[in-house]
Amino acid sequence: MMNSMSNIELVKDLKARYKIINADVVRDTQIAVDVTNGDVHSVLAYLKSQGWRQLSILTNIDWIDDGEYQLVYIIFNWDNPIWVQVRTRIDRDNAKFPTITSVYPGAKYYERDVHEFFGVEFEGNPEALQQLFLEGWDDMPPLRKDFDAKAYSDKKYSKREYTTDFNTKEDEK
């Protein structure tokens, strides 16, 4: 089974089966595949049956100018060492996406993480709405691009005021 399907053949195989928006070979051991929302579930299920047993990570990228989130599922196959990035774009404002815990049960905590930092809701995974890392967070999800960390920091944490003792020449000009 070692390297039975090289990454190019894998891309061809996926293109044959699903409507791949675009696919590129990031590295010889990693390929990235953009898929429509509906296909994500079936692509992951198919790849899992092919041996991609491990969901390495589920992250989210905030494209604020296009007003979209991009969910990235990175899965890995221990027998045929190729990482596959399955990516899909969802709307940014009321971000909703069906859960994939049926395919990868481990995704339960990743979805909770993405919800906490981006506010994406995963239907079918009620637990995802609870907080995971941030204890007692009282503001909008912090990793969204429109979240202003400095303002939050100035608001919450006291600052050390410095009195300017002397001005350099440029300041005086």
Added chain:
Amino acid sequence: MLNLELVVLATLLGGVVAYLLSMINKRVGSAVTILVSGAVFSLLAYYGFGNSIDQTVELIPNFVMFKVTALGTFFAVLVSFVFFMVSFFNPFFAERYKYPNAFNLLYLMTLAGVVGVFYASNFITLFVFFELVVWTSMFLIPMGKGTKASITYFVFSTVGSFAMLYAIIFMAVGFGTTDIDTVLAGLTGTAALIVYGLLLVASFAKLGAYPFMVWLPKVLGNAPDPVSAVFSGGIEKMGAFIAVLAMIKISPASAMFEAVGLPVQNYIVGVIAAVTIIVGTMMAIRQDDAKKLLAYSSAANGGYILLAFTIGNSVAITGGFFHIFAHALASTAAFLAIGVVTYRTKTSKISELGGMIHHMPITYVVYLAAIISMAGIPPMGGFISKWLIFQALIQNNLVFLATAAFIGSIGSFLYVFRPLAALFLGQKLPKYKDVKEAPLLMLIPMIILTLLSVVAGVFPTLFLPMINNIMTELGFQTLMTSGFQIIGFNGTLDPALVAAVFGTGVLVVFILFMIFPKSRKVGLMDTYTGGEFIYTEELLHYSADFYAPLERLYRKEPFVNKIYDSIRIKVEELGAFVRYFFFTNKPEVTVFWIVAILLFIVWGDII
């Protein structure tokens, strides 16, 4: 002049009275048991040590004859003292029994039987009272949970009793009389060996030595606490009494084991005792139920007693008797302490309990003193007897028996500490927050037992005269003592000085402790948890399988349990075969077999 026979009859009568009274009201019935056992103890103690008991027998049929000996008095006083102390617990445990009135009756009958055994002058009396104790104690056990335990107990004690019965018949045929002293003195050669072996089987069954150890945890684990306390403190000492009869009175001369200077059969018994100590200690370390743990510990201490008697010189035998005395006090106090815990929390499983010290500090102190004595640590009585036994072991350079004794004594630190740490100390579990201290009447016996074992530890010479006149009676010279010092083979020990020095040490540190800055009182939950916040006590209480790394090393059951299981299966198969063969539903087959058997019997004397 106290007439012994009256004492025995009075206890039996007291039992009947207690039976009737507790039909009306349980507490009054158990109050009677306290009074009667107290009376028996005080009378025996007062008259026994003033050796003014007459043993004439009028009312009971003449085969019962008593003989007052120092040995008998020592055992009778000790065991009746244990009965008296434990009887304080009866009123509180009465409502927990299925038949409380029967309990009081049986309790006092057991006491009468025990007194009868120790004062018996001939073997018939000995056997009658021995069986009386077996029968009554057997019915005492199921007051608790199931009857399986009492069946196991009955099976093992019948093995012992039948062995003794066979020995008695063997001697009666050989010598005509059944008087103990004359017969035991007269035995010689192989007859002596056979009787020696049979009597030892009886004592092993009662003491819980290695081959017959299986019933101890079952009985003491399941029986209600007063009963297990009485068993471990009192009834087991009957086994020691018979061991004394066997090993010291008959010391059959046979091939000597020259390197060790012991007759061969004594060495074999020594090996059995050593194996008992090791198996008892190892199994006790593993137990989760405090009562089973103490049961195995009393088996291990039984092993020490046997070890002392096998060596046979004066220091060892005094050590053995002192160990009987110290262990009786310590294990009764420990059982009673666990009894208080079970009385208050309805369980004695260590993994379910924790932080009992905050609810019952006095019981904790009693338990602490009891385990210090059981582990043989200086200020308590247990240390004196262990010291004497070790002196004797070293003197006869018994290397392997001494190694087993050392493993037993260091192992005893482990298993005595397990209930202390996991059951009494540790976190205060919320589910026992309204548990109160033991009622006053329960505290009295425990405190008396603790004080006695402290005095036994600090001034052993006070209790030595009691043992010394046994030694003179058995024909051994007594232990050399000068003032409060005991002189063993290779060193003198001054327990009073050890205690005084220990006291000064503690005093010095107490003063130091008071000088330095006062520390801030903090709750039990405010502990170092690596900076994490934990709010549930159960998470912070370490009690389930306490010695996990050590227990992993010996996971299998002891070898002997497998033998018993296979025997049990064989017996069941035999039973099934007989039922299938004889009791078929066709009547003619059974009629045929009955006729055949009759013919077989008659056939004997026709031809």
Added chain:
Amino acid sequence: MEEIRIKNAFPTQETAEQRGTWTELGDYFRRQSIWMLMYCTGCCAIELPQAMTTVYDMERLGMGPMATPRQADVLLITGYLSLKTLRRLIYSYEQMSEPKYIAAFGPCVLNGGIYHDSHAVLNRLDDYLPVDVYVGGCMPNPESVMNGFVDLMNLIKDGKATGWKRYRDNHEWYRANQIAAVGEVFVHDEFHE
């Protein structure tokens, strides 16, 4: 919150008589054998092993690592201090036996350093825990770490290392700051029940 603010960050120096001979003697011993709590909160902690090795040898000053807060004297806050670490730090600091000191490493403790604009990092440690000694340098090299410890020893000698007294006397002020920044110090959630 301003009104009970402490007048000056540096404690007033108690004269020798005020402190009495016992504390004077105690300070002599406390100065010579400072045990540090191995709680490496931030990136500056990587400099501590060097301070223990042959070249700098922290043990010369009688210092050594200790496993639990109960046994430690000095709490080293090394580097940036995140929100969640502060909660654990407050809990550990309150577990330490008095008199206790705090040594703070690096600029992130003074004004947030390079993380001053982060939502998770505190900018001024002094408002939450009383700091006795600051050690400058974004990752101070072992010499400055050793200098920091010697400064702490001198502070103890002069009786100026009284951060723990300040914490004890103004406990409400510190607690108010902590809650303002961190919300709930002793956190209750599904992971801690």
Added chain:
Amino acid sequence: MILGILAGLGIALFGFTLQSSVAGINRKVVARVQKRYGPPWYQEFLDIFKGLSKRGVTHGWIFDFGVIMAVGGIIATAMFMPITSNIAAFSGLDNFFIFVYLLAVGMLGMAMSASGSGNPLASIGVMRALTQMFAYEVPFLVIVMTIIKVTGTSSLVEIMAYQGQNGWFMWTMPLGFVVASISLLGMLGKKPFETFIAPAELASGPMVEYGGKHLGLLFIMMEISHFIEVSLFVHLFLGGATTIVGYLIKYFLVYTAANLYSYLNGRFKIDQVVVFFYKWILPLAVLQAVWVLWR
């Protein structure tokens, strides 16, 4: 009796100061081995008095009583210890078994107060300490049993006298010497058998909840128990000493050897310790006993 007790307290104090200074020098020796200066020789005293001067925490009366009983028990044991053949508080009563069992009182006291503190780490540490004691104590007792049988007495002073005439037990019983030195490492709680302190796993085991004066007192207890164990070893195997100087030299050599050896190796797991002692060391001890006694 009172004079004896005072002399005993003197010996305990002497033992404490001796052991603390020897431990301090040893910290310097180990530092020099690692090519650094190391603390002043009186660093142990500074640590202990610093601990005593601080205001710690208490978890209840059993937490304090346990510490007092432990340190008191250890001081009581040290009071019986003879320094040289003629300096001893209670001549003729320094029975070997008193040392073994009074040390057990100290261990029990600390164990009681450690598990009374309610910290699971402390209970696990105490469990490991007792299991380790179960491992290293039995071979030591077997060897000392042979010594007692050979010399015919269990009083240390007479054992010293016996070794004076016919050679130290180090030479006459080489196997016993090996067993006793490995058990000594176990008793001192030095590195190969440091399972119950284990700073990385158990955060210093039973000592986890001690701060302030409890810590100082327990350090005193540790120092005095080291004094007892090492001087027991010296009296039993190196022929004790007739003069103070001889005793100090032997004491220093034994402790430094044990200390340096302990810095060479890591830490055993607790069940490895038990298996190691019961598979190798106990058979050696029994072999030595049988060889000496039954031949």
